[in-house]
Amino acid sequence: MWVCIMVSDDLGETQPSLLISGGLVSHSLTRLVLTGQASPHLHNGIVWRQREAGAKVALHGVPERSDVGFLLWEEAAADLLRTEVGSRLKTPLLPIWLTCCHGQYGVIFHLNRELTRDYRAEHRFDLHYYTGDEAHLERPTLIAVDTKSRPLPGPRREDGEEEEPLPPLNELILSK
Secondary structure, eight states, rough: OHHHHHHHHHHTTTTTSSEGGGGGGGGHHHHHHSSOOSSSOOSSSSSEEOOTTTTTEEEBOOOOOOSSSSEEEESSGGGGSOOOOHHHHHOOSSEEEEEEEEEEEEEOOOSGGGGGGGGGGGSSSEEEESSSSSHHHSEEEEEEEESSSOOOOBOOTTTSSSSSSHHHHHHHHHHH
């Protein structure tokens, strides 16, 4: 009973459920699993927002670094609609991140615990990536990360003006 009341308090008035339309997982459920709080806000600390009536309302984000992190990549029509994940979820205590890339959940992790403790370990390393897809079960996906080199530019369009966007998984990792 107490848990239900606490989850309802965390959700607030803006989101009445942990699932969204179509049975999809909400940010509130993800945050409940990672931090024990069901707030829909993924930013650090408390952010005060002005309401229409002039009163300010507190949006409670992540109070401290969590053991397991969260990386999110979703393309929004406008950058203002994009959900910002704070550094307390991007830099967890353990080198494990729950990922959500265009609504598909997965896990990225590294076997060396020092990766998130010492910045010198963050230059060149491999990440293991799993989504539960059968292809990942048969052969693990390893992602080589080199933070010292700049990413190579993507192919140019025919008019030569713009580069192609990076693949979503690359964008997700770069969001860290």
